[in-house]
Amino acid sequence: MIEFKNVKKAYQDNVVIEDLSFTINDGEFVCIIGPSGCGKTTTLKMINRLHKVNGGEILIDGTNINDIDVNELRKSIGYVIQHIGLFPNMNVKQNISVVPTLLKWSKDKIDLRIKELMKMINMPFDEFAYKYPNELSGGQQQRVGVLRALAANPNIILMDEPFGALDPITRDVLQDELRNIHDQLKKTIIFVTHDMDEAVKMADRILFLDGGKILQYATPEEMLKNPGTPLIREFLGKISYDYNASDLTCEDVMRKRVYTVYNKERTLKCTSIMKQRDVASLVVVDHNNRYLGIIRIEDIKSEGVPGETIEKLIRKEDITVLINSNARDAFSELEKDNKEYLVVLKRDRQVAGIITRSSMAKALASLIWGENDV
Amino acid sequence: MFKALSDFFDSYGNMLISSIFIHLKFVFISVAIGFIIAFILGILLSRVPKLSVILIPILSIFQTIPGLVFIGVLFLYLGIKDITVIIALAIYAIFPILKNTYVGLISVDKKIIEAAQGCGMNPFQVLWKIEIPLAMPSIISGLRMSTIYTVSWAVLAAMIGLGGLGEFVYRGIETNNTTLILGGAIPSAIIAILLGYLIDKVQYHFTPRGLRKEP
Numbered sequence: 121m122i123e124f125k126n127v128k129k130a131y132q133d134n135v136v137i138e139d140l141s142f143t144i145n146d147g148e149f150v151c152i153i154g155p156s157g158c159g160k161t162t163t164l165k166m167i168n169r170l171h172k173v174n175g176g177e178i179l180i181d182g183t184n185i186n187d188i189d190v191n192e193l194r195k196s197i198g199y200v201i202q203h204i205g206l207f208p209n210m211n212v213k214q215n216i217s218v219v220p221t222l223l224k225w226s227k228d229k230i231d232l233r234i235k236e237l238m239k240m241i242n243m244p245f246d247e248f249a250y251k252y253p254n255e256l257s258g259g260q261q262q263r264v265g266v267l268r269a270l271a272a273n274p275n276i277i278l279m280d281e282p283f284g285a286l287d288p289i290t291r292d293v294l295q296d297e298l299r300n301i302h303d304q305l306k307k308t309i310i311f312v313t314h315d316m317d318e319a320v321k322m323a324d325r326i327l328f329l330d331g332g333k334i335l336q337y338a339t340p341e342e343m344l345k346n347p348g349t350p351l352i353r354e355f356l357g358k359i360s361y362d363y364n365a366s367d368l369t370c371e372d373v374m375r376k377r378v379y380t381v382y383n384k385e386r387t388l389k390c391t392s393i394m395k396q397r398d399v400a401s402l403v404v405v406d407h408n409n410r411y412l413g414i415i416r417i418e419d420i421k422s423e424g425v426p427g428e429t430i431e432k433l434i435r436k437e438d439i440t441v442l443i444n445s446n447a448r449d450a451f452s453e454l455e456k457d458n459k460e461y462l463v464v465l466k467r468d469r470q471v472a473g474i475i476t477r478s479s480m481a482k483a484l485a486s487l488i489w490g491e492n493d494v
Numbered sequence: 495m496f497k498a499l500s501d502f503f504d505s506y507g508n509m510l511i512s513s514i515f516i517h518l519k520f521v522f523i524s525v526a527i528g529f530i531i532a533f534i535l536g537i538l539l540s541r542v543p544k545l546s547v548i549l550i551p552i553l554s555i556f557q558t559i560p561g562l563v564f565i566g567v568l569f570l571y572l573g574i575k576d577i578t579v580i581i582a583l584a585i586y587a588i589f590p591i592l593k594n595t596y597v598g599l600i601s602v603d604k605k606i607i608e609a610a611q612g613c614g615m616n617p618f619q620v621l622w623k624i625e626i627p628l629a630m631p632s633i634i635s636g637l638r639m640s641t642i643y644t645v646s647w648a649v650l651a652a653m654i655g656l657g658g659l660g661e662f663v664y665r666g667i668e669t670n671n672t673t674l675i676l677g678g679a680i681p682s683a684i685i686a687i688l689l690g691y692l693i694d695k696v697q698y699h700f701t702p703r704g705l706r707k708e709p
Contacts, residue, residue, distance in 0.1 A: 168612055170608060170611060170612060191614045191615070191616050192614070193614075194611065194612055194613060194614035195613070195614030196614075199609070199612035199613065201605060201608070201609055201612070202605070205605065205606070205609040206609075207606060207609070207610070207623075207624055208606070208628065208702070208704045208705055209624070209627040209628055209702035209704055209705060210702070210704070211703075211704065218610075218613050218615075219613050219614060222613065222614055222615060222619070252702070252703050252704030253704055254704050254705075255704075268613070278612075
């Protein structure tokens with residue numbers, strides 16, 4: 121557990137942080153965010169004493185960090201900085217093994233650890249261990265930076281805008297990887313960012329600072345629902361919207377255009393519609409557009425008799441969802457058997473639409489980036 | 495042309511070879527001493543950049559004193575000894591290495607140093623594992639400069655009668671013999687070029703692969 125108690129920080133006469141108190145629990149992923157100059161990086165760097173505390177105290181598991189030898193403290197805390205943090209004179213292996221070497225681990229133990237770590241992020245040891253930072257892509261460099269922080273198995277990892285210099289796609293991938301690593305290893309991660317999307321995606325709790333003061337310290341959901349101040353609302357921008365993702369209904373995420381077929385239709389007509397639309401199945405309805413089931417190409421192929429109607433081939437066992445039910449439930453249903461789509465029904469069992477993976481993704485994207493972009 | 499050359503080697507061959515060795519001896523010893531002093535001084539100065547802003551210009555004034563004057567003055571105190579020449583040359587060798595060591599060290603990216611501190615390295619480890627390797631290309635190019643200068647300054651050794659390739663130059667000037675002057679000048683130029691080439695190889699070797707410019 122990390123505790124800030126009335127921490128004060130000043131550069132000469134310029135007070136950056138006046139009186140900062142908060143707690144970070146073990147295994148928690150906390151993002152520190154705020155406008156530039158809000159003291160977020162300073163707050164981070166006080167934890168490993170790269171910046172000195174001018175008042176109050178910081179405790180790690182109850183011990184004041186000033187009572188721990190500064191280099192011992194730093195060796196026990198992982199530290200990742202923006203893109204250029206790797207030592208350019210060392211190869212990947214040497215970079216990752218910096219802290220274990222300082223801790224005087226045996227060579228075999230270090231080798232084993234590095235192989236284990238590199239496996240975790242899919243960078244084959246044989247291919248990458250002896251490459252130098254300038255021979256790696258930005259994303260690979262930052263992965264190595266994260267591994268270096270993890271190498272000696274610290275309980276706490278500090279990250280100072282680690283993905284800030286990466287292109288959006290690489291950043292997204294690394295965010296997922298880091299989140300995975302966190303879920304697996306349960307480290308306490310303190311992550312400075314200026315990107316609210318990143319904070320909302322990654323954090324268990326977000327610490328919002330402005331002028332060295334805490335404006336809000338809450339879970340992303342809580343912050344989205346009740347932004348503490350107008351500044352936070354502004355930072356949340358399009359993400360906050362009127363409602364958040366958990367309020368979405370099936371209607372919000374479904375596709376309205378559905379390829380339906382009448383239950384008295386003949387098999388040949390069915391296959392030609394499928395061919396034309398390039399789909400493997402159709403939704404079958406009755407005269408009143410009420411849902412009856414699904415007709416699949418493979419069933420027509422194996423059991424269909426040319427010239428007969430499709431009625432006997434209709435499958436009725438597929439699960440359907442109601443238009444006003446929660447989108448999250450629909451999504452987990454979709455995930456369950458890796459279904460292609462779910463049929464959405466109105467109260468009177470008329471077909472309203474279908475939910476596919478892409479319709480779901482589009483709806484979520486428009487929620488984050490605004491309707492018009494998609 | 496060939497005849498002149500073979501005549502020259504006939505008369506001065508042995509003297510040329512021994513002069514080259516004397517010359518090289520002066521160069522190696524003084525550059526080695528200069529390097530050690532400059533390297534240590536450069537590291538110390540890089541720890542106190544504020545002081546260095548004043549100190550380095552002062553040191554550079556020494557550089558502007560003509561070598562002739564300097565050897566002359568030292569000669570008055572120390573007499574005709576190898577040490578006179580070696581001290582003089584070493585002092586001249588110091589400055590380029592000192593300056594390059596200093597500049598190389600202070601231009602190491604502060605973020606990298608912070609990353610090293612953040613990993614828990616003490617100041618000595620940061621210096622030894624990070625700063626010096628990163629400054630190495632700059633330090634070696636200072637060494638290269640010093641070595642090449644020293645080859646030409648070592649000609650002055652002959653001025654106080656200590657031999658070396660300068661011997662040819664001085665005798666040539668005294669007797670108005672162009673062949674003799676060239677007989678001293680050309681070998682020292684060749685030595686300078688060869689040593690420069692050698693140091694380039696050393697520099698390549700000492701530059702971490704991650705820092706080499708070529709692909």
